[in-house]
């Protein structure tokens with residue numbers, strides 16, 4: 001029977017007072033009863049708009065129906081047919097702007113909690129099944145996948161399932177890309193990422209860590225080694241700065257550096273070898289998931305005052321809604337319609353103050369969002385000891401610079417055929433943040449799947 005409640009079953013969370021003192025996961029996940037009750041809110045609509053809006057086209061009503069029927073293994077199989085990272089996506093995908101945005105239940109109440117249900121299914125499966133995925137027979141051509149973020153993992157998954165011999169090259173000593181060095185433990189435990197990647201290794205994907213393509217090996221070398229196609233999922237790891245006075249002072253971080261020190265190098269642990277400055281008054285510049293992750297991490301490191309400084313209003317703030325709520329619960333202050341103009345240092349070259357200016361919103365710009373305009377004579381100062389820049393990233397130029405056949409656009413992103421992901425260098429495909437400059441986990445995965453399909457059609461066309 002349909003559950004007619006207009007509200008989602010709420011997600012249980014870690015106690016709000018205690019959680020700012022630890023890096024443990026904030027959202028705790030549904031219990032079976034909560035998942036069953038939520039699954040019964042789905043109408044199994046005829047037009048299924050939620051599937052069309054999912055970049056990897058998960059059969060959402062089918063997996064939800066399987067939960068309602070208590071066939072939880074079947075629910076997992078349905079999701080994992082399309083997604084290599086269900087436990088990750090259930091936790092971090094911006095469902096409110098994708099599948100849940102078009103959910104028919106959202107017309108007269110809250111949409112079905114598709115993300116919470118996806119997470120429930122993946123967690124349930126891994127808690128109850130310890131078995132190793134059976135390796136797939138791989139008798140098709142060797143393919144090199146560069147980068148082990150969501151784009152590379154998704155491309156490798158689809159190709160190995162089709163029988164290709166896939167080798168995944170990763171520059172770092174750990175697999176997962178932003179999932180391990182960017183998104184903090186309290187949103188995405190690293191054990192969850194490892195668990196999902198392990199399934200891919202079990203299927204037969206070969207891993208080469210600590211190899212930088214464009215430095216240790218070039219794309220040409222990969223073809224000389226016998227790979228028939230190359231997928232570039234190298235992301236956008238180069239942080240942007242504002243080019244304002246004071247950015248070189250001590251105490252100014254890019255969000256990338258700040259979060260990598262915490263997530264990958266565990267700088268928050270007492271015995272960690274990588275140091276991090278634990279500020280008292282921290283200003284984070286930007287309004288996306290990255291800014292909120294940095295702000296909430298700073299709070300957990302012990303900062304008393306953490307401010308998110310964003311030049312547009314709450315309506316334009318791009319971070320996931322759930323994270324905005326969590327950040328507010330954790331006493332993160334939002335200074336909206338405010339822009340950073342200058343960082344001022346003390347006599348030792350450390351940040352001591354920032355100069356800000358108030359903003360107002362004008363006509364929409366090319367991004368469709370209203371353009372922020374400075375209010376005249378509205379400058380003011382704030383005392384801070386740490387500034388974290390979270391205003392965006394660009395693709396790392398290393399591969400582009402070492403491979404001149406690759407065309408890049410004015411933003412430094414790779415130019416590809418929109419239908420196949422193929423670059424200007426034949427049999428080299430790309431996707432994820434390397435093409436867009438910034439995206440989401442699920443969009444990166446969608447790009448990886450698209451490229452895998454194009455590679456398969458090129459190498460083994462079906463007539």
Ligand code: FAD
Nearest residue numbers: 147149150151171177178182213235432433439440441444
């Ligand atoms: P990445 O995840 O960046 O992976 C690229 C990989 O390639 C890395 O492992 C890198 O080491 C490797 N690499 C780079 N160059 C080379 C080379 N030359 N040779 C070999 N390997 C190389 N999205 C969401 O949907 N929801 C969120 O909540 C969310 N939060 C985020 C929080 C933070 C802090 C950040 C930074 C991003 C967040 N995003 C979020 C965005 C999302 O994580 C990215 O869009 C996504 O990870 C892009 O995937 P990718 O595979 O293209 O690149």
Ligand code: SF4
Nearest residue numbers: 042043045050103104
């Ligand atoms: Fe279920 Fe919502 Fe999808 Fe309809 S749109 S099938 S209610 S999840």
